[in-house]
Amino acid sequence: AAGVIQSPRHLIKEKRETATLKCYPIPRHDTVYWYQQGPGQDPQFLISFYEKMQSDKGSIPDRFSAQQFSDYHSELNMSSLELGDSALYFCASSYRGDGETQYFGPGTRLLVL
Amino acid sequence: AQSVTQLDSQVPVFEEAPVELRCNYSSSVSVYLFWYVQYPNQGLQLLLKYLSGSTLVKGINGFEAEFNKSQTSFHLRKPSVHISDTAEYFCAVGYSGGGADGLTFGKGTHLIIQP
Helix, strand or coil, X not given: CCCCEEECCEEEECCCCCEEEEEECCCCCCEEEEEEEXXXXXXXXXXXXXXXXXXXXXXXXXXXXXXEXXXXXXXXXXXXXXXXXXXXXXXEEECCCCCCCCEECCCEEEEEC | CEEEECCCCEEEEECCCCEEECCEEEECCCEXXXXXXXXXXXXXXXXXXXXXXXXEEECHHHCEEEEECCCCEEEEEEXXXXXXXXXXXXXXXXXXXXXXCCCEECCCEEEEEEC
């Protein structure tokens, strides 16, 4: 079965640089979520989109923004990167009508030097 | 607001022994409940979920969980564990009122299977 695709899988950036993470949801899924997981931590919800509209917002820094496109893929844009942004970033997708059960991608590991 | 408490950060168990990973939640609204497993350097895989109906739910890899509304618990169980079950297990809660709300996760329980 098709899964959530995230790219890139690994990313190394310098402080103050920008990064863009991409997420391709499971086909027919209409909702995308972004999470941040620091080392040894639980995933923290950042933001979600349903039918290309922002739906819920968690602890997303103002330096980050995201959007969902017409083909339902989503991008997380991160600017002015800080050392503390080093983490695993997960995208999840769901289909309304399935209890919003979220299926997670493999994650993008971001290292900020 | 919702919160999830996983009472044990680590659970060591001998191979082929039964295991229970505990999860309690707090919420002022009706919720959905999930268990996810994370193997080292991998993503989160859905083990099982409770949306409604029967309080005993069965998942993949022989795991099951029971939703107890009065005790606000959703403990995960497996009657006989294998070395391959060594992983981090996360309990999560989501709002059941519809909408694309983010999940709230517990801190995770590291299941360590000893030969």
